Amino acid sequence: MPLTLLPLPHAEVWLDEHFLPFDAATALLHELEQTIAWRQEAIRLYGREVLQPRLTAWHGDPAATYRYSGLQLTPQPWTPALQKLRGQVETATGTAFNSVLLNLYRYGQDSMGWHADDEPELGSAPVIASLSLGATRRFRLRPRDARETPHAPVSLDLPSGSLLVMRGPTQQHWLHAVPKTARPTDARLNLTFRLIVNAM
Ligand SMILES: O=C(O)CCC(=O)C(=O)O
Ligand SMILES: [Fe+2]
Numbered sequence: 001m002p003l004t005l006l007p008l009p010h011a012e013v014w015l016d017e018h019f020l021p022f023d024a025a026t027a028l029l030h031e032l033e034q035t036i037a038w039r040q041e042a043i044r045l046y047g048r049e050v051l052q053p054r055l056t057a058w059h060g061d062p063a064a065t066y067r068y069s070g071l072q073l074t075p076q077p078w079t080p081a082l083q084k085l086r087g088q089v090e091t092a093t094g095t096a097f098n099s100v101l102l103n104l105y106r107y108g109q110d111s112m113g114w115h116a117d118d119e120p121e122l123g124s125a126p127v128i129a130s131l132s133l134g135a136t137r138r139f140r141l142r143p144r145d146a147r148e149t150p151h152a153p154v155s156l157d158l159p160s161g162s163l164l165v166m167r168g169p170t171q172q173h174w175l176h177a178v179p180k181t182a183r184p185t186d187a188r189l190n191l192t193f194r195l196i197v198n199a200m
Contacts, residue, residue, distance in 0.1 A: 003092065003165060010149045012168035013141065017159055019092065019131065025161035029133040029189050031081055038104055053180075054110040060099025064196040066121055075099050082191075085131065089193050093165055095127045097193035105137060105178065108185035112178040116144070116171040121196045127167040129193040132158040135186040139164065140177045149173050158190075 003014035020028070038055035058066075059082050060075035067073075078086065086097055103112065117128050139156045143149035158164060166176075178190075 003163065006154070008141070008154065008174075009151055010143070010173035011141075011170040012166070013170055014165040014167075015156065016092070016163045018161060019163035020133075020161035022161055025133045028081065028085075029160070029187070032102070032133070032189055033104065033187065035079065035081070036102060036104075037076070054112065055104040055106065057102040058099065059102070060196070064099040065198070066119075066196065085191065086193060089129045089131065089163065092163060093127065093129050093167075095129070095167075095195070097127075097129065097195050099194050099196055101192045101194065103190045103192075105135075105185075105188040105190070107187070108181040108183055111180040114142070114175045114177040116175050117166075117192070117194070118171045121198055122171075122194060123197040124172075125168055126171055127165065127195060128171070130158075130164040130166070131191045131193075132162050132164070133160050133189040133191075135188040136160065137178055137185070137188045138181065140179060141174050142176075144173055144175055 001016045001018040003016045006013045006015060036057045038057055040051050040055050042049045043052055058075045059078055062074060065072050065074050082100055086100065090096055105111070117126055136157050136159045139158050140153060142153040143151055156164070
């Protein structure tokens with residue numbers, strides 16, 4: 001299935017709802033749920049330490065380090081399953097990636113707040129390739145500045161096996177989020193492949 005460009009101003013967002021066959025996506029969900037060393041990280045929110053409302057893991061090349069709160073962090077090594085996925089995603093996007101951030105949304109109350117993936121480590125026009133496995137969750141996009149980018153917020157339902165790619169000016173002009181849902185919801189696992197450009 002091909003990636004299709006969404007018609008959004010000041011953005012380049014592509015979606016393939018059927019990047020992986022449904023059964024392969026389900027098998028991969030269960031394998032990764034069980035084999036990844038999931039952690040619930042603390043973040044500072046308005047000066048308070050709180051736990052992130054999801055589990056995370058970070059894998060990549062040893063050189064793909066990240067500076068965070070004055071620390072130089074190194075990713076976990078690629079597992080065979082993650083290495084294989086990296087190759088598939090690189091072929092589909094024509095882009096090289098050296099790390100992947102994994103998010104496990106255990107149920108509907110797990111979420112990701114509004115943000116852009118615009119850390120300096122990702123360069124000026126980052127390519128983020130986001131693979132979803134498991135329960136369908138709503139992915140929201142909205143302009144950072146409504147005058148500069150006049151467009152209503154966008155909602156995309158990301159089914160199991162879908163690949164979403166954000167590139168070009170997207171992180172500069174748009175924010176994205178995965179809101180909580182009150183509906184009973186099974187686990188969703190999301191992998192965002194990234195290229196950390198200071199990794200030389
Ligand atoms: O779970 C998703 O679809 C989004 C994840 C995300 O935005 C991120 O990891 O930066
Ligand atoms: Fe993000």
